[in-house]
Amino acid sequence: MSAKINFENILFLDIETVPEVENFTDLSKEKQELFTVKTQYQRKEDFSPEDFYEKAGIWAEFGKIVCISVGYFTNFNSENRVFRVTSxxxxxxxxxxxxxxxxxxxxxxxQHILCAHNGKEFDFPYIARRMIINQINLPEKLNLFGKKPWEIPHLDTMELWKFGDYKHFTSLKLLTSILGIPSPKDDIEGSEVSAVFYKEKNIKRIVKYCEKDTIAVAQLLLRFNNEALIDDLNIINV
Incomplete structure (x- = not known):
């Protein structure tokens, strides 16, 4: 797609989120009312607010981040290319x-860039909103105030795949399948993260899933640029 991309300047990432508390009834009365209003359009008459609460993690106002995984390349243009992952x-x-x-x-x-799949619609704004909610100063790479679109240091592999078609949504699982990339969805799906977190209390399983998504995002960008995929032996957890 672009011969100008320097892969060593890119930080690839993925986040996993869950509802801020386990059960709808654990929310304050005010928060229950706000959630009811916020989700009215999505729920219609099919679900009660309590039944719909398992999806609360998709909104930064009602969810929280339980894992951020990041990955980056070193020695990209050599035979010793390595992709390092941490969470x-x-x-x-x-x-x-x-x-x-x-x-x-x-x-x-x-020159540094953040890259995620659907990152512009989900990961980047979600992280920024949660930082504000938790009274944490935004880093420059997430502070978009006053910046022109071409000044925003974000890459989104889903946006790249759209090729200007703004109606088109393609999941990470679908893209990795059609492009011959090992699937990151061989254990749990995003919809199961909340249960794994609250019921199983298995954060390590979530971290592994998040890291696989991060690796998959890097693989996508490699394929988009006709670069060789990362071999498992060249992926290092740090």
Whole structure:
């Protein structure tokens, strides 16, 4: 797609989110009313607010981040190309602060870019909103105030696949399938993350799933640019 992309300047990422509390009844009365109003259009008459609450994690106002996984290339133009992956998980405030510090220390130059699948509609604004809610200063890469569209340092693999067709949504699972990339969805789906978090209390399973998505995003961008895919032996957890 672009011969100008320097893969070593890109931080690939994915986030996993869940409802802010396990059950609808755990919310304050005010928050229950606000959720009822917020989801009225999506629910119609098919679901009660309580039944629909399992989807609350998709909204930053009613959800929280339980994992951010990031990946980056080193030695990209050599035979020793490596893709390094790491994850932030635990308390949401700690996740957000650690991610912010990573951006401020290592991805704060004009040439640095963030990349995610559907990142412009979900990951990037979700992280920024949760930072504001948790009173955490936004890093420059997420502070878009006053920036022109071409000044925003974000790549979105779903947007790239649209080729200008704004009505088109293509999931990460579908794209990896048709492009011959190992599927990241071989364990759990996004809709199951909440149950794995609250019922199973298995954050390590969620982290593994999140890291696979991050690797898949990098693989997509490689395929879009006719670059060789990453071999499992060249993926390192740090």
């Amino acid at each position: 932030f998980y635990g308390e949401e405030v700690d996740i957000l602060i650690n991610f912010r510090d990573l951006l401020n220390r290592h991805y704060n130059k004009p």
